[in-house]
Amino acid sequence: MLGNFLFLVLLILVCLILVSCVRVVRQAQALVIERLGAYQGTWNTGIHFKIPVLDRVARRVDLKEQVVDFAPQPVITKDNVTMRIDTVVFYQITDPKLFCYGVASPIMAIENLTATTLRNIIGDLELDQTLTSRETINTKMRASLDEATDPWGIKVNRVELKNIIPPAAIQDAMEKQMKAERERREAILRAEGEKKSTILVAEGKKESAILDAEAEKQAAILRAEAEKQAMIRRAEGEAEAIMKVQQANADGIRFLKEAGADKAVLTMKSLEAFERAADGQATKIIIPSEIQGLAGLVKSLTEVGEKE
Numbered sequence: 001m002l003g004n005f006l007f008l009v010l011l012i013l014v015c016l017i018l019v020s021c022v023r024v025v026r027q028a029q030a031l032v033i034e035r036l037g038a039y040q041g042t043w044n045t046g047i048h049f050k051i052p053v054l055d056r057v058a059r060r061v062d063l064k065e066q067v068v069d070f071a072p073q074p075v076i077t078k079d080n081v082t083m084r085i086d087t088v089v090f091y092q093i094t095d096p097k098l099f100c101y102g103v104a105s106p107i108m109a110i111e112n113l114t115a116t117t118l119r120n121i122i123g124d125l126e127l128d129q130t131l132t133s134r135e136t137i138n139t140k141m142r143a144s145l146d147e148a149t150d151p152w153g154i155k156v157n158r159v160e161l162k163n164i165i166p167p168a169a170i171q172d173a174m175e176k177q178m179k180a181e182r183e184r185r186e187a188i189l190r191a192e193g194e195k196k197s198t199i200l201v202a203e204g205k206k207e208s209a210i211l212d213a214e215a216e217k218q219a220a221i222l223r224a225e226a227e228k229q230a231m232i233r234r235a236e237g238e239a240e241a242i243m244k245v246q247q248a249n250a251d252g253i254r255f256l257k258e259a260g261a262d263k264a265v266l267t268m269k270s271l272e273a274f275e276r277a278a279d280g281q282a283t284k285i286i287i288p289s290e291i292q293g294l295a296g297l298v299k300s301l302t303e304v305g306e307k308e
Helices: 002-020 096-101 106-124 125-132 134-152 170-260 265-280 293-305
Strands: 022-025 027-035 038-043 046-049 055-062 065-068 074-075 082-095 154-165
Touching: 022 027, 027 096, 038 096, 046 154, 055 096, 065 106, 074 106, 082 106, 082 134, 096 134, 106 134, 106 154, 134 154
Parallel strands: none
Antiparallel strands: 022 046, 027 038, 027 055, 065 082, 074 082, 082 154
16 A cells, blocks of 8 residues: 555656646747756747756747837937937847847846937937937937847847937927917918909909990990981981972972962062071071062072972
8 A cells, every 4th residue: 555655656746747847838939948057949839848857947038029118318419408318119039049148137238228329329410400300310229229239139120219308498499489480481371361362352453444444445436336326317317307498498489480479479488498598507698689689589499490
C-alpha cells in the first residue's frame, strides 16, 4: 500500500512537471527563453516544451504596435521662444532578443531620445515655422528615432506632435493677429460687396437711361409722324376746300349766265367772289375805278366759267 501511494505521488509530480514545461505562445507574442541564465532562443506563436529546471521564460514580448504619449517637453526655437511640445510615438518590437538585452528601460530611453531629437529639430526653426511645419518635424523625428532605436529591436512607425503650447504672451499676440486678419478679410469682402453693388446700381441706371432715351426717341418720331400726317391732312383739306369754293363760284357764274342776269348782278357777284377769295388772305386786290373795268372783269370771270 505504501509503495503504491508513493508511486501515485511520484506520477502526479511528474505530470505536474511535464505540464509546467508546456508553453503555448499566443498570436502577436514572443517568449525569450534562457537556459542556465544564457539566452537560449525566442519562441513564436505555437506550442513549445522547455527543459525543467534548466530553461526559464525570461520575458514575454508583445509584438503588436504600441503607442506611448510623452509629457510636454520644453524646447527653445531659433528666435529664442520657449514653448512646450508633447509627442506621441507609435512603435513596434521587431526583435525580442534585442529588446530584452539591448537597453534596460526601452520606454524611458525612447522618451529621452524623443526629447533630445525634438530640441535639435526645433532649435533650427523659428516660431512661425514650428507652428506651420508639423509634418516636416514629424518626418524628421521618425527617421531619427527609427535609426536610433534599431539596435534595441524597436521600429518607430510614426511620430506625431500632439500639442504645441507657446507662452501666454505669444498666444495673446497670435490671437490678436488672427483677429486682425479676420477683420481685414471681412473689410475686403465688405468692400468687394459694396463695389459690386455700386457697379450693379450704375449699370441699372445706365440701362434705365438708355431705355428712357430710346422711348423718348420713339415718342419724338411718332409725334413728328403725327404732326406730318396732320399737316398733310390739313393741306389736303384746305386744297380740297379751295377747289370746292372755286368750283362753286364757277357754277354760280355759269348759272347766272344761263339765267340771263344783267351786268349789275354779275358785277355784284364778282365783287362778292373777290371778297370771299380775299377773306383771311394776305393778298392785295386792286379793283378798277371805272365801271368799264368792272364789266371787263365780269366778262373775264364769265369766260373762265365757260372754260371750266
